[in-house]
Amino acid sequence: xxxxxxxxxxxxxxxxxxxxxxxxxxxVLLIQRGAAPFRGKWALPGDLVYPNEDLDTAAERVLEQxxxxxxxxxxxxxxxxxxxxxxxxxxITVAYFSLIKVSDFALTPASFAQSARxxxxxxxxxxxxxxxxxxxxxxxRLQRKVRNAPVGFELLPEKFTLTELQQLYESxxxxxxxxxxxxxxxxxxxxxMNVLVECEEMQEGVAHRPAKLYxxxxxRYHQFVAEGFSFDI
Amino acid sequence: xxxxxxxxxxxxxxxxxxxxxxxxxxxVLLIQRGAAPFRGKWALPGDLVYPNEDLDTAAERVLEQxxxxxxxxxxxxxxxxxxxxxxxxxxITVAYFSLIKVSDFALTPASFAQSARxxxxxxxxxxxxxxxxxxxxxxxRLQRKVRNAPVGFELLPEKFTLTELQQLYESxxxxxxxxxxxxxxxxxxxxxMNVLVECEEMQEGVAHRPAKLYxxxxxRYHQFVAEGFSFDI
DNA sequence: CGGGTTTGGTGTAAAAAAAACAATAAGCTC
DNA sequence: GAGCTTATTGTTTTTTTTACACCAAACCCG
Numbered sequence: 051x052x053x054x055x056x057x058x059x060x061x062x063x064x065x066x067x068x069x070x071x072x073x074x075x076x077x078v079l080l081i082q083r084g085a086a087p088f089r090g091k092w093a094l095p096g097d098l099v100y101p102n103e104d105l106d107t108a109a110e111r112v113l114e115q116x117x118x119x120x121x122x123x124x125x126x127x128x129x130x131x132x133x134x135x136x137x138x139x140x141x142i143t144v145a146y147f148s149l150i151k152v153s154d155f156a157l158t159p160a161s162f163a164q165s166a167r168x169x170x171x172x173x174x175x176x177x178x179x180x181x182x183x184x185x186x187x188x189x190x191r192l193q194r195k196v197r198n199a200p201v202g203f204e205l206l207p208e209k210f211t212l213t214e215l216q217q218l219y220e221s222x223x224x225x226x227x228x229x230x231x232x233x234x235x236x237x238x239x240x241x242x243m244n245v246l247v248e249c250e251e252m253q254e255g256v257a258h259r260p261a262k263l264y265x266x267x268x269x270r271y272h273q274f275v276a277e278g279f280s281f282d283i
Numbered sequence: 284x285x286x287x288x289x290x291x292x293x294x295x296x297x298x299x300x301x302x303x304x305x306x307x308x309x310x311v312l313l314i315q316r317g318a319a320p321f322r323g324k325w326a327l328p329g330d331l332v333y334p335n336e337d338l339d340t341a342a343e344r345v346l347e348q349x350x351x352x353x354x355x356x357x358x359x360x361x362x363x364x365x366x367x368x369x370x371x372x373x374x375i376t377v378a379y380f381s382l383i384k385v386s387d388f389a390l391t392p393a394s395f396a397q398s399a400r401x402x403x404x405x406x407x408x409x410x411x412x413x414x415x416x417x418x419x420x421x422x423x424r425l426q427r428k429v430r431n432a433p434v435g436f437e438l439l440p441e442k443f444t445l446t447e448l449q450q451l452y453e454s455x456x457x458x459x460x461x462x463x464x465x466x467x468x469x470x471x472x473x474x475x476m477n478v479l480v481e482c483e484e485m486q487e488g489v490a491h492r493p494a495k496l497y498x499x500x501x502x503r504y505h506q507f508v509a510e511g512f513s514f515d516i
Numbered sequence: 517c518g519g520g521t522t523t524g525g526t527g528t529a530a531a532a533a534a535a536a537c538a539a540t541a542a543g544c545t546c
Numbered sequence: 547g548a549g550c551t552t553a554t555t556g557t558t559t560t561t562t563t564t565a566c567a568c569c570a571a572a573c574c575c576g
Contacts, residue, residue: 239534256544257543258542258545259544260543260544
């Protein structure tokens, strides 16, 4: 094999850290591997990139095949390329994370086939390949991102209460519940940005005083950004 | 060709945006391509990744072959993988940026061969491949990074004046000279972090009052970080 | 050697932002 | 309607950020 040819004896894949928020906890969607290597181990959903496929498209495809969702928040994080990261050959992988609303998630045939399951971030065990490292890095990226861009809303239903939003932040930033963020200051700050609109409706089905529901106003946010505003929590 | 084989008809490269600071201006080191495609065009230094080489190692190699430097600041930024970004085949590239002290830079045989030259950021023209996009993204990353990590010092000599440091920030952040940052406030802020130590020596060879020289104290910085400090300008 | 030129170095006051802190209101259950 | 649970709201203090102007030190040149 010539030297030039050997450069082409390699492949690349994408791996997608799919975050969700449910039951007051940040979760990640993992699949249990059905084939070697690492058969039976939990792993990040991913796939080789098709020869005629852009990287972002591949990440979207992985997400859609597993969850049926399109057009959700997706961000490239980092590429992992240690020589021996894949036991069967030289495969570098481009890591992405996506943020989905758990309620939108429907099991697809692919997700049955691969036994997909949500795992609380704190309860993720040893994963296949270098996926623990990838998850860590994506988690750090999410923690930074959530503080200076309005991406937290991607994890909540369209309409949410301020308490839910605060719990989301406490969960992502790994702060003690109702201790990390001061309730009054949090509300003051988020409302002062003027990117939330109050819905007519109230929370329903709770055994206590129902809270107001809010929605994130994307248009207004983008307008503010154009005027120099920057989201910061 | 089987489908599996076709996955291996692809290669990956690294491209390195090498930043330097000289004459009060932020610069980037470019090479003029001697071969097709894009012969004669300026481009980012880069190379295919060897089959047994880690990505970071490849980026270090590219840097060393061009500048003779090792152990400098290097950070992976993003991977560019549009299907048609390379005219000769499917090549995805992992972009890095590095920060070097221009005074340490010595032309190596490779840099002669490739006609390497520093270009002011503001005067970079049309580059080969998607290198303008890569440069833009790396520039944005540097602008963010310089504000929340002490990486600016990587671009300055070991000993520097506070005015030089301020000019570096104004240049990287693209602020009007002596207008963007208030001199007194800048000095107050940077000195209050306690990560600069005053040298015995003074600036020499200037036709005006010489300034005190300072050094960045890495050990003290890391100690502070361990105690919860975070650099922020 | 003295006046001019150039950059170096310094403090304070006002404004804005962040942090600390606790009582009342509203709906539900029984 | 009594009791439980969560929702909602403002003020004070502290910290951080911004705005702003003059004297000092060295060199140059005549």
